[in-house]
Amino acid sequence: MSPALAKSAENLKNETEDYHKGVKYLHESGIQRVPKKYIFPISERPKNAINGKQQARKEHNLKLPIIDFAQIHGPNRAQVLDSLSYACENYGFFQLVNHGIPDEVIRSMVDVGGRFFDLPLVEREKYMTTDMTTPVRCGTSFNQTKDGVFCWRDFLKLVCDPLPDVLPHWPSSPSDFREKAVAYSKETKFLFLKLVEAILESLGITTKNKTQNNEMLKEFEDGSQLMAVNFYPPCPDPDLTLGMPPHSDYGFLTLLLQDEVEGLQVKCNGDWVTVQPIPGAFVVNVGDHLEIFSNGKYKSVLHRVLVNSLKSRISVASLHSLPFNSIVRPSPKLISETNPKRYKDTNFAAFLEYIKSCDSINKSFLETRKLT
Ligand code: OGA
Ligand code: NI
Numbered sequence: 001m002s003p004a005l006a007k008s009a010e011n012l013k014n015e016t017e018d019y020h021k022g023v024k025y026l027h028e029s030g031i032q033r034v035p036k037k038y039i040f041p042i043s044e045r046p047k048n049a050i051n052g053k054q055q056a057r058k059e060h061n062l063k064l065p066i067i068d069f070a071q072i073h074g075p076n077r078a079q080v081l082d083s084l085s086y087a088c089e090n091y092g093f094f095q096l097v098n099h100g101i102p103d104e105v106i107r108s109m110v111d112v113g114g115r116f117f118d119l120p121l122v123e124r125e126k127y128m129t130t131d132m133t134t135p136v137r138c139g140t141s142f143n144q145t146k147d148g149v150f151c152w153r154d155f156l157k158l159v160c161d162p163l164p165d166v167l168p169h170w171p172s173s174p175s176d177f178r179e180k181a182v183a184y185s186k187e188t189k190f191l192f193l194k195l196v197e198a199i200l201e202s203l204g205i206t207t208k209n210k211t212q213n214n215e216m217l218k219e220f221e222d223g224s225q226l227m228a229v230n231f232y233p234p235c236p237d238p239d240l241t242l243g244m245p246p247h248s249d250y251g252f253l254t255l256l257l258q259d260e261v262e263g264l265q266v267k268c269n270g271d272w273v274t275v276q277p278i279p280g281a282f283v284v285n286v287g288d289h290l291e292i293f294s295n296g297k298y299k300s301v302l303h304r305v306l307v308n309s310l311k312s313r314i315s316v317a318s319l320h321s322l323p324f325n326s327i328v329r330p331s332p333k334l335i336s337e338t339n340p341k342r343y344k345d346t347n348f349a350a351f352l353e354y355i356k357s358c359d360s361i362n363k364s365f366l367e368t369r370k371l372t
Contacts, residue, residue, distance in 0.1 A: 016352045022140040023156040025121055027233035034237040039151050042123070046265075046272070046306045064091060064266075064275060064283070070098035072198055085202040087293075088286050092301030093266050093275070096195075096255075096282040101187045103280055109184035110259055114314055115174045116156060125171055126277035127156065132352065133140040135166040136160040142245055145236040146357075152235045152307045153243045160318075161183045167231075181227070188255050189225055190316040195253060195284065196220050203294055207334050223252070224324050224348070232263060235307040241280070243305030244330060248366060250351050251287040251321035258283060261313040273305075288351075288366045289321050292343040295330035300366055324348050343369045 018026065019037055026035070063085035071080045087094035100361070127138035129143045137157045141150040158181065159166050171177050197217060200206045203233040206213045242262060258264055258277050265272040275283055293302040307313070322328060329345040346369050354365050 010285075019150060020140065021121060021125075021140075022150050023235070024079070024117060024154050024231060027235070032236055034152070034241055035236060038152060038241040039237075040149055040245075042242055042359060044066060044242070044245070046242065046304075060208065062185045064293070066278075066281075067094050067095045067102065067196075067284075068098050069096055072194070081198060081202040084161065084198055087296035088199070088202070088290075090265070090299075091268065092286045092299040093303075094273075094284055095278055096284050097278065097280075098281060099191055101191060105183050105187050106257060107196055108180040109316055110257065110314055112174055112177050112180040113231075113316055116171060116177060116229065117154065117231045117314075119173060121330045124156075126215040127171065135169040136171065136224075142247070148229055149241075151303070151305075152232060152241050154231045154233075156229040156231075160189070160227055161223075167357075184316070185225060185227055185318065188227075189320070191282075192225075192253060192255060192318070192320040193217065197292070199253075199298075203331070203334065204298065205331055206343065219322055219326065220252075220320075223320060223322045223326075226251075226319045230305075230315045230317065232305065232307050232315075234312060235308055236306045236309060238309050240309065243307045244303075246302045246304045247303055248300040248302055248364070249287040249317075250348075250365060251319040252289045252293070253316045253318070253320050254285050254287055256283040256285070257316045257318075259314050261308070261311050263305045263313050264315070265304050265306060267310070272304065279283050287319065287321065288369070289328045289346075291366060292328050292346065292369060293331055295334040295339065296342045297334065321348075342371055346372060 019031070019035075023038075034355075044359065047268045064149075065078065065083055067083055067087065071077070071079075084094070124138050127136050129137055131137070132141070135158070138155070139152045139157070142153070143149045144150070156171075158170055161180070167178060170181065197206075200213075200216065205216075230243070235241060244266065256264070258275075260277050260279060262274050262277060264275045266275055266282065285303070286300050288300045290298050325347065327345050327347050330343055332343050335341045351365055354368065
């Protein structure tokens with residue numbers, strides 16, 4: 001091999017290894033252009049990248065329905081449930097304000113998440129694995145063993161149940177990480193249960209029979225919870241890549257906390273529209289399991305993440321669903337002669353098999369569950 005060839009082979013090898021260290025590492029190494037590995041096909045690129053072009057972006061901002069959760073136990077409960085239903089049917093997304101989680105718990109989670117990503121790579125590397133079944137996992141892109149094109153995201157995923165089993169595996173550095181993440185996971189789980197109660201009622205599934213309702217809620221109490229802390233460092237070419245490719249979330253509901261930096265986009269009437277961050281609010285979205293459970297009434301909608309050249313962005317997604325081994329199926333109460341069952345029964349195992357096997361750009365688990 002000529003010295004020049006050997007040199008470029010060496011560069012390529014180093015680069016390939018570097019991809020697995022994540023995009024924060026790449027950013028800090030001072031790269032001026034995104035490597036080829038991150039360049040999306042033209043049709044998949046964001047048309048209006050966030051790099052200061054306010055003008056181009058304006059009309060693509062979306063005002064998601066805002067649900068004021070403080071009203072849920074007051075005299076306006078019926079209206080709140082109607083708005084909830086409207087949002088889940090027409091957007092698959094809403095912003096939740098006055099949700100009752102103390103500001104301090106929220107701020108601490110974003111703060112400690114940020115400090116985790118500030119740790120030296122050697123510290124974060126301890127958690128890097130492609131094994132999807134571990135209680136804690138650091139990684140990059142979407143599905144780094146399968147993705148042909150990488151996205152501009154690093155993540156830390158934490159399995160949250162059963163807490164006594166998983167907690168000893170969670171990062172012990174920063175020293176307050178576990179304390180802050182536990183407080184946050186407990187609060188979001190509690191809020192999720194309150195939301196499920198409201199959602200079941202909005203679907204007309206709850207009955208006058210308290211015991212039956214409690215049984216249903218009990219299953220969610222024992223349900224699964226996964227938290228993902230997403231870190232998107234500044235990107236030199238934000239119009240060539242994405243922080244996350246278009247995807248829907250697999251669970252029942254996702255509670256997403258985004259910092260003040262824009263990035264999340266939702267597919268709405270065929271257009272990608274940016275979700276304006278509201279400080280302290282949650283962006284809540286319907287996942288695949290709720291679409292199936294509601295027999296298609298509530299929509300699990302595609303969303304993606306744009307990156308920008310100036311600021312890092314952090315988000316914390318808390319994904320909730322039924323217990324890992326439960327079967328997810330359309331609620332019998334929502335099936336009738338005029339409204340037949342529209343989805344096959346499914347479970348987590350089927351989902352995991354599916355994502356392991358496919359490139360994230362072409363991912364649509366839900367499509368594989370539809371009965372035609
Ligand atoms: C997710 C997700 C959006 C964001 O974690 O599934 O869609 O803004 N995150 O980070
Ligand atoms: Ni998502």
